[in-house]
Amino acid sequence: MQLADLTLFQAVIEVRYAPAYLLWDHSGCLWSRLSLQFEGLRTIAAEPNQTLFRMGNDFEFAARLENASLSAFKPNRTLTQFTECAGQFFSLLSETLDLAEFSRVGCRQIFTREYPSHEDASRALLESGVLKWPVGKHFNHSGEPIRPEWAFRWEEGGSGVHLRLRVDERKYDFDPPLVWEGPDPVKKDRIALMYDVDWYTTAPVLVTQMSFADWIKQCVHVVNRDSDAFLGGLK
């Protein structure tokens, strides 16, 4: 299996900072300025410590007391629009909340490949050879392993990477109200093999050092270039 065989399900960029109490005063200012830049931004949650907005069904912006994030669901692989939104969002955020430094910046890309069952997805991961599964009875238990998981983290020179490969499940559930006249409710379980790459900084980053456009582009480039070395064994 190669990275090209997987679908980019979610991309997230998150910044963390020392408690930004100005959020309590300047939230309205932040979101009204962002509304001018992003058409169709709508409120999902507005609480003192967290404000959450969505644009369409694929972009989610969150500003919290100690972190802020932008998530994109099923974005294009080059993350062009995501990068553009991130640049504008975090620039306005740092200006409005008077942030000088991010204690951590992380860019996470989650790729998936769907399988009909847990067993199939688990088998695909185990057959890759990244995990060893001895045949027979172990710890007094026999049977097939379910939902295997493999994770690896390494850090160098102020930044690090956290890689995860696991079998996971998404549940879509909808309970209609009384006298519901829409389509019949459906329940869906999606079983997927998930390849999750989190590229993050471990040293504080000054706001004046950060160009989100360049940093995200760099993450995308590295993930595209190096992932096949890890996925090469997957069937």
Place this chain on the structure above:
Amino acid sequence: MSAGVRFFEHEAAGTSAATASVPTKPRVVSIDDSPRFAASSMEIDDLYREPSAIRPILGHALRGLAAAKEAVQESLEALRRGELIASDDATQQLQALLPELFCCRELGDGFGAIINALNFSFQNARGIPLSEEQITLIGHTVERIRKEPFLPFDAAAELIGRLEDVGLVVDPPALAALGELLDVEGLR
């Protein structure tokens, strides 16, 4: 009506992927998280460690500023050894880098303002060698703009003010000539 979509479950340690609707609970800030005690900030070369993937203009600026930093270092070392000509050669190398760095000014107003000020400082010196104090301060300024290439104009203006404090003239020579003219005409 209740609709629920549960995305993948993730560990809390990494970049948060799942949407949280629970408000953040207040917590005690550890000494590591406190800005007062925080570790030194990230090195720019560690932050952009993949030069082929960043904008060429940023890569070019970082390389140019690294060369400028080296030239300042060389100049100061030569000066301390008493080799005035070698020191001046090194500052001339630095001066030669500035027009190209000025082409990277789209990185930010602060970046453009500082490179411009450095360039005019050399032009206004009219070939007279700079003092050790002036070269040292130029070195600090180059180092700062390399570390923080997206410095806002206000912070850049403060750095430019410091250059003026050590006797460097950071305004365009034409402006100085205009000033002289206004003085002669008694209009200033």
